[in-house]
Every structure is written in C-alpha cells, then in structure tokens.
Amino acid sequence: MKTDITLTVNGDAVREAVEPRTSLADLLRDNLQLTGTHLGCEMGACGACLVMLDGAPVHACLVLAVQASGHKVETIEGLNESGLIKDLQERFHDRNALQCGFCTNGMLMSAQALLSENPMPSRPEIREALSGNYCRCTGYESIVDAISATAKMRSGQTGEVS
Amino acid sequence: MKSPAFEYIRAESVAGAMSAYAEAGDDVVYLAGGHSVVPSLALRLQAPALMIDLSEIAALSGISFQDGWLRIGAMTRHVQAINDPLIAAQAPLFAAAAPFVAHPAIRNRGTLGGSLAHADPASEFPAAAVAMRVELEIASPKGTRRVPADEFFLDIYETAIEPGEILLAIHVPGPVAGQVIGFDEITRRQGDYAMVGAAVQAVAKDGILQDISIALFSVGTRPTRAVAAQAALMGRVIDDASIADAKAALGDDLDPPDDLQFPATMRLHLARVLLGRILANLEAVA
C-alpha cells in the first residue's frame, strides 16, 4: 500500500513511506511538520500551499508526494533559514503586507519567483504574478508595494514606497 | 478533500506505461502534470484503482524540428510554451495562449499534452491547436498515428485518444511567410476560465487573406472552428466590412451552451466582440 519515496526537502535528504494518495502538501505538513505550507483550497486556486519544486513554485496540493520523489523541494522554512528572502520578508514587515499570515507563504514564493525572472517588475506585472494568490485580509496593495520596494532595493535603487 | 486510495506506478517508457495500463484493466488514469487529475481526486469526483505517472518518460519531453514540423513533446510544461524560442517561432499561438492559462505556478507544472488530452471545452491550448492545424501523435499498443486537431477534439472531455493510448507529441506545421496571429479571451478575472476565447492564425499577401484559421473556445463542448467566419474573410482584406461579416457569420458557426450565468446569447455576443477585436489587432509573427 505505501510507497517509499526519497526527496530533498530544504537541503535534507528525506525518506518516507507514503500512501500514493498523499499530496506533497500533506507530506510536508503531517509527516515533516513543515506547517508553514498552508492549505486553503486543495485544488490549486488559492496559492497558500506554494513550495519550490526543483526551483520553481508549484502547488503542493496538486503534486502527489510520490511524484516529488527524486526531486528537490524547498518550503518557506527553508527559504527563511537560507536568508535568501530576508529583504523580501523585511519589506513585507515594513509595509504590513500580511494580516492573518495564512497566504504569506504563497505570496513570498510567487514574489521570489517573479523577482528572479523579472528583477524590475511594474505594478501590473506584480499583480499579474500574484494572480493565483488569494489574500482575504490586505487588499493586495501593500503586498505589491513590498515586492516593488524589494525589487528597487535589489537593483540598487531606494526602497521608498511611493 | 483528500483523495481516495489508489495504486501508483511511475512509468519509465511509453510501452511500459501502456502495458501496465493493459494489465490493470479498467480503472486506470494516466498522470502527466496532474493539474486536472489531482484536484478531481481531492474532490473525490473520480477514484481510479491505479495511476500511471508519465512525467518521467524521456520520450514525452523535448522540442525539435522533424520534417519541417515542430515536434513538441506532450510533457512540455506551459511555462516552456512561454519561454521556448522554437515554440515562439513556429507555434506562436501556443506562446500567445500560454499566459492566459491559469496562474504562474500552475504553468510551471501543467503540461501541453495534458491540457490537450483533457480537452476541457474552456481551455486555451486546444483552441490554439485547432487554429494552428496541428497534428496529435498518439501511441497505442498497435503503433502510433497522427490525428489532425480538427478530428482530435470530439466532445466535452472527449478526444480521439482511446482508453490506454498515450498522447506523445504535438506536431506543428511549418510557418508560412506573412503569417499573422491573434489570441485573446474575455474573463472576469485573470486566469479564470474564459467566458469566450479565440485563436486566429492567418496569412495575407498584399493585404489579401490567403488563409485564415479561427478556433473559438468556451462556446460549446469542444474547441470550435469558425467555418463560416473563415469563409466570410477569405480573399478579403481585413477592414470594418469584412470584420462585420465575419462577426455576423459566427451566428452560423456557434451554438453556445445556455446557462444561468452565461446565456447563449451572451456567449455569442461576446464571441463576436472578441473576434472583431482580434481581427482588428492581428500581429505579425516575430
């Protein structure tokens, strides 16, 4: 019934026996206690469960854990500890770009992916990059501001929020 | 919303996948990107006994030229349709359609072949495939065959792929000088299923249309070729009069579904508006 899988999660080699039906999100949350990956809809519509799979954000609810075997997964916990998104986190904090915090994991994943492809996105481009990330609390503007400010700071401009 | 239990095999070859399918019998589902299958599992709208994962089969990947056609492996991800230079050059409607498909993270994982095989009547790639007159290469235990897009999409979620068969690749015919394209859709929010969408590919010589191919989506049970609208445009220049005729002709082409949110008259109206806008803004292929 259970299948053995091996994958790398936040740099650690992970070996688990899972039912094939287990989603990557459930593996991370239930088996590995990486609860920073959230579940909001379990059908790929809200973006709360985004993780980096081989370096690109994907919905952990839409990937079966068995499919991730042999691949590299990074979660918010890993990104946080790597220090890679420290500036992004700081701008989110400055700008109060989160309230309840449930969408924040996905927002950071989408933001990081956007900025790595497009270092100076326009506001509409940022909004488009977030088109699959639902936030009920903020109204989005502060998130757009925070990402925009990070882009400016990374490219050496000021991070002043206009 | 947790999936029912099933067995899982990660196939290493097409032949291996097909023989596993044949052995298992009825309740088998192939898994490509999984972005249509996995949600329906979570919603318990289906309960296969076995999932055969095709995603690691090398033969299903890769984008290359073959006899003047562009061969796009079925496992090509949506994001590659946006970024790949070969697709941009020879399958520009895929490149134009891809940004409209769902959201960035979905596009990182969803596959072109999966989308075509799934044949959701509201999705973008099937209509682009019809407009480009691609051919779909399908593997069966008896061998492979190529099916033109016009004959591939049969009905709601129904294609020429028989149970157990696997979509291997999409073959796109070579580009023609003077080719122009247009792709657009009308949605309420970015990434939503379109209320109406359309893909147009045309060739003009001295402004006169030598060829035009129009496919609409979200207007019926499958991507729909607008035969009458095409006829209304052939041999003409694109101007207000020909656009008006093409829009009028859509009445013969479409018999949209009627539902509370989007009555048939609304879909037809939107299809006309959209086609008019696309025709007025056709762009030369880069």
Next chain:
Amino acid sequence: MIPSKNHIGQSHRRKNALRHLAGRGRFVTDLALPRMVHAAFVRSPMAKGNIVELDVSEAAVASGVVRVFTAETLNHSCVPWTGTLDHFAGMQSGAQNMLASSEVLWVGHPVVMILAHSRAEAEDACELVMLDIEDEDAVVDGDAALVKGTPLAAEGINSNMCFQTLLETPDLDDAFARAAHVVEGKFTFGRHTAVTLEPRAIVADFDPSTGQLDVHHGTQTPYQFQDVYARHFGLSEGRVRVIAPDIGGSFGMKLHVYHEEMAAVAASLMLGRPVRFVADRLESFVSDIHARDHRVTARMALDAEGGILAMDVDDMTQIGAFSSYPRTSVAEGNQVIRLMGAPYQMPDYRGRLSVVFQNKVQTSQYRAVGHPIACAVTEALVDRAAELLDLDPFEIRRRNLLADDAYPHVSATGYQFEKLSHQASLDKLHQMMGYEALRAEQTALRKQGIYRGIGIAPFVEITNPGASFYGVGGARISAQDGAVIRLTPAGDVHCAISVTEQGQGTETIIAQIVADQLGVTPDQVKVTTGDTDNTPSGGATWACRGAGIGGETALRAGRKLQMQILTLAGEILQADQQHLALASGAVVDKTTGQERITLAEIGRIATYRPDTLPKGSDNSLTAAQHFAPTGYPFDFTNGIQASHVEVDIETGVTRLLKHWVVEDCGRIINPLLVDEQIRGGVVQGLGPAVFEECLYDDMGQMTNASLADYLVPMAGEMPDIEIAHIETPTLDTILGAKGVGEAGTAAAGAAAMNAVNDALRPLGARISQTPMTPLRILTALGHV
C-alpha cells in the same frame, strides 16, 4: 525633560507578523495532538427532504474508523440552541441540533459524523454511508417563501417569516406628499460568503481524568465559546478552556455557533480524546455563514433644492433555515433599516424589515453588518436625485450631509451621533482625488468610446458597541473587556487582554497604548491574547471594538499599574509620588526628567526583596481593569469613499481603476495598521460588488461552491487605494479611539455601483444589483 510618550499615533510594525513571514505561524490547522482523531461529515445533497434510510454499518467497520455518530447517538449530549433574542420582539427560529435527525434543511446539512485516524480515512468511510433522502420542495426564494401555501422551511416555526419590524417617524407620509421630487429604486444584493483563507478549524480535547475540556478553536470570540460549550454540554465554565491561536481570517464568520464544531466537542467529550475538524473548502461554502441576500425597495423624497426630506425603505432579507446563534440572523437587516440615510440631515423615515427563512445555509453577521446595503441604497438614490436635479454628486451631498457643527445629532432612525466630520471629509476627498481633472478626462475619453465612471459614497460606521447591542436581548455576549497588566521582576511589562488578534494588529496597538502609560517602548510590552485561561474575560473581536474598547481597557489598566509603580517607587525612594513619573523604563523626576530608579530595580525589589520595603507597603505590581462603554450606545465613525471604474460596454466587464477613502475613526493609534484595515475592508466591499456571489439554482443547490467558480477578489483586479484621515476623537473615553475595521467594507460597494452607473449613464443604462456581473451589465445595456 520627560521624553514624550508618543507611541500612540506611530506606525509601529507588527512583531507577530515576523512569525508568519518565517513560516512559523501556529494555526489550529497546524495542531496535532497525541491520539487525535479526524472528523468528516456526510452531508445532505438536497435542500430539503426526509431521511428515509440511514445505514452506517459499513462505515463503522471501515479501515481507520474510530467511531461513527448519527443524530441518534450524538445529539442527546448537547442542549439544542435557538437563535432568537428578546429585544427582537416576535422573532422565531427552530431549535438546532448537531446532526440532522429526520429532516434535512439545506444542501450541506450534516447528517453523519465519522471519526477516523486520518481525514482521508474518515472521507473514505463517508462514501460507505447509505443515506436515502426523500426530497421535498425546498423554499428557495424569499418572496415565494411568504406566499400562502408555501411549505415551511423548517420545523418549529409557524411561518417562513422569522422577524418583521417597522420604524416610522410621524411625518413620513407628509414629507412625501410635499416633496418636489421623489426618486426610487429596487435593489438586489447577492449572497456572498467570507472565504477566510484558513477554513474553520477546531481541535476539541477533553481529558476525562480531570474533567477538563480544552478547545483549540479558530475563533474570534473565545470567551463566548467558553460560555457556549459550558452551558450546552453541562460543564462548569472553569473546566472549559478555549484557546484561539493564530487565526487565518475571521471577519465575523468565526463567531457563530456551527454544527460541526459543536459535534467535535461532543465527540471529544464522549471519546475522551482529541477530535479535530477542519472544514475543507467545499464544506466551507455549504456550511460557513453566508452574508447579505437582500431585496430592497426604496424611495427618497427631496425638496426643490435637492434637500433630502425622507426615505421610505422596505428590506427583505433571506437567512436560511434557522436564525444563527447566539447573535441571530436578524441583526443584519436590523442594521440595514437603521443605517439608511444616516450621513444626511434627513428628518423623516420609514423602514420595514422582513427576515425570511429558506432552505439554504444560514446568513448572518459578516464584516460591516448591514452597512454596505444601507449605504448602497442611500447613495444610489442620492445619485439618482442628483441626476434628476442636474446637480453634481458632490454638490447634492454638500447640501445634505450633516454639518460638522450640528452635533450631537439623533438620526431619523434613532441613532445618536456624538460628533462626525462629513463635510470636512467630503472636501478632503474632492481635493485628494483631483475630481475636476477626472471629470474632464471622463468627458474626453467618452468621445473615444471609453466609458469611465466616478462614484462617491459617504458612510457612517457603528463601532464600540455597548451592552445594548446584544446583552439586553439576553445573549451572553460580552460588551466589556478586561486586561491584566503586570511589571515583571526584570522590569518588563506583560499585558493579558481579552480582545483578540486575527492579524489586524490588536497586540501591537495594545502594546503601544500600554507602553505610553508606563514609559516603556512597545517592544518591552508582551501582549497575550486568545486564551480564556490566561486572559480576563471579555468580548474579544466583534463589531469593531478592539481599539476603542480593548484599547481603553488597556489604557486604564496601564494607568492603574502606573499608580502602583509610582506609589511603590515613592516608598522605596522616600519621595512624594506626586513628583515622580514614568519614562524610558524608569521612574523619573517629574520636573527634571532625571532618572530616580529603573523599572527593573522596582521589579527586583518588589519580587526578591519585599523585606526591604517599609512596613505595610503593597508590593503588588499587577493591575486588573475591566471596561465597558457607558456613554453613547455606539461610537459612530464616518468617512467617504470614491471609486473610479471603466466599463467595457461591449463585454460588460468592469475594471476598477482607483479607489479613495477619507476616514475619521477618532484617535488613530497606528496609522500603518489603520490604513491596511481600511484597504482590506475596501476590497471586501468591492468583491461582492463586482465578483462574489453564492449562486443557487431553483432546487436550492449552490452551484459554484469552489474557489474556481466562486470569484474572490484577486490582486490583478483590485485597484490601488488612497487613504486620508480626519481625526475626531470620541470624548466618551480617555483614549478617544473608535473602530475602523468595517469602514472600508461599508461604502466600497456603494461607491463602485455609483461609479458603474456613472459610466453607463450616457447610454441610458443602469444597474441595481450586485455583483455587477458582465451579464447584468450587458443586460442593462440591451446586448443580451
């Protein structure tokens, strides 16, 4: 000099946000307890029917299943709940039980509860339950519900009318008789729902060895649930602890009593082990409360100059099969008819309310209860009057908004306003949005076939409710809050307070307020919320009260502790405490500002060396304070919003270009957090105006119960929102703060509807229904 205590009014960042940014939030959905079992429910697929067969024998023996409960085996453990209140005279509702026993009354009504070792196994077993329901004609439409001969929507009611009321001034008919102009309209406001990103979640953990029930509950009102669980399960309140950790959004949706949460508690009590229920998204759509669902007929009488004389309003609101508990589903409609015309000098009024049962999910309180409906109707009529009289929308409002020196004022509906700033807000908005330039641009673009519209909507918001809100009706819902503040042995400050945090920044503002009372920085104040064992009892989060009531409680507690510290310091220093003050973490000389003794030293002495204090000294460094508003029944705030839209008149698609808000919430404690509350609120108002709707078919089936089909507002469609403030503190409290949580939601939809109609006006089209979908706009334009 004493450094100024100026943390109130500063944009402090939220310390608790750092945990979320690091992926270290702790939500109920993250909690796993030893021996925990997972619940799933079999629900009715029909809107109304009788259960003719229910067989759970196969499910009971399925793999991983621990227990299966039906109405027969579960309901006896809980006293049924009835959502009526005494001050809504004549209202009725059936009593509710956890599981349906014979009749199912909406699609999603829970029938069977299955507990298993995993949620997946519980769902597997749900598929094995044999449930046969004989369907009956459902009551789907509110108007039809009231037609004679229509079946009743539920048992235990004598008609489908839950509640009716009428408000009327004596001269109403006369006002309409002498009116120079009357404008009127019929409006429909769709059903929508909260869609918090974290669904409802509970882990109920009963320990039979001690008789202690711990409930980890994603709720905004933990004390209310402590009381509910104690009373309905026959436990002593002291043995019930409700812990509300990080909550992934609430917005009023997470303060109602739900069948599934009650069932989880019941099951834990019976099994003696932790029971977890987390609604999945599909369940959320058919079991979370829905909101609004109004049909309003309204008219407005005006004199020749466009002065508003009166409004006459009839609101029919559709609430589902039961009134919700413990607040009732009547409060929404009650506020709709009382908030009509509230910003205006309007002498006369008549408001009729009919609250109607139907076989759908219950509707109840959701952010800005009643406000968006009252505001949209009022402002649509004001715009229609402006059009009729050929007045600019700003001008007609300038003529009618209450003058800024006209307070105190009592509205035609009986609301008392202490002091508002409508006229100043109107002027500020006009200037801030560059109104004249926008109008010029609109005219120019129309010539190119681009239809843009500008809509404005002034509003009032009910905040800081006193006990007259629910308490007088017999509801055990606290209007007061409590705080306990202590100076720790190391000289830090800890505040335990009953108002709760859902990300709006409660803990941060409480720290700011307390810091200012004790001369420390907010960083030195640790705030604990959301745990009935560790904080004093209070109302927590509802109806916009965290800053106004919770903040005042914290302020008073802080001042009490300040006195205790100064008294003790006076004794230690042998100084007159009148000459001492607190600043920079120390006791200082009031006139020179010179440090006399640090708080750390006071903490040390009081804790470890009380023997060194003069005989009879009180070494207490803990202060407790409760506070309830006793002045005005509510503190009203006011403001005005503007929306700029572009309507694609060929596709019916509306694009929101920009939004502006001028808001007066009294004393602003943290501008950063206030602005983001407003922005989030605006988007929660724009969502239902343009996108959100629970779509039901004529059998009572909700047909878009997923996040793919129910359209929540997303980043791509939402506008930037510019905000300005006017500050008119309430004199009812020392702090002067009012609420701001609902302000954004109150008027955003009204402004958007006026903007869309402004865009459509040259085409002779008008829309009076939300959400303003492409279909409705195309229909208004005659394209469909």
Next chain:
Amino acid sequence: MELLGSQNLAATPDQVWAALFDRDVLEQAIPGCESLEQTSDTSFVAVVKLKIGPVSARFKGEIELSDIDPGKSCTLSGKGSGGIAGFAKGAARVTLTPEGDYTVLDYTADVAVGGKLAALGNRLIKSTAKKLTGEFFANFTKALTGEEETPVT
C-alpha cells in the same frame, strides 16, 4: 434544465414501444449501465457508472415508466444517488409518431443534479446532460434497429 431531442427510427411504433419496456434494450441504451434489474413491468433498479472527463461516479437508482399511453407516449424517469458525489434525477416525456416506414421519437427531458456534482460541475452540467441524453437515445436506436443514430435535431 430542459433538453429536447428527436430520433427517426426505422421501426414501427409498436416495435419502438416494446423496446422502451425491454430490459435488454434499456441496458444497452443507458450510458455506462453496469446492471439493470427489472422489478416490475414498469420499473427497474440500475447501477450506472458515468465517466465524463475528470468526473466518474457510480449511481444506484431506480428507473420507472409512467403516464403510459400505449404505443404513443410515456414518461421515463430515473433517480440515482451517487453517494457523496451527489444525486441526479430526470424525467423524459417520450412520444412516438409514425411517419412512413419510420417512427419519430420525440423527447422532452428535465434533468437535475444535486450535491457535489451541482456544486462543482455547474460549468459542464448542461453539456453533460445533453450528451448523456443524446447517447441514451442514440444507443436506444442502435439497440432497436441495429443502425447508427439518425438524430433529426
């Protein structure tokens, strides 16, 4: 939702009529029919497995013929429960009209679904119902006459 259709059948009305009450014909006609058990002259118990794209569900239910005007018209109704997937029910009024060598079978069907199917499938329900109804009458034609369908509309 209402669905209308018409089939031209190369058979006499009596032959068509008999087929409507013939368990074997019905079994071949019902899309996805896994079992069909006759419980009376006019009623059947069926297990039907429907697979439409990403949705597959097994329905157990009853099929009944009523309002019978022999040789001319009857109502064919069915109600099936798909467990937690929801339920489907429908009734088709069938009328037979002789026309030369053919019999024209007209039907007006009213189909409804509930529960999860209704909640999630709204976008596709009408198309699906239309497709299944069409398949039923096409299969019916084939079972009766051995011919491929000849839909008129």
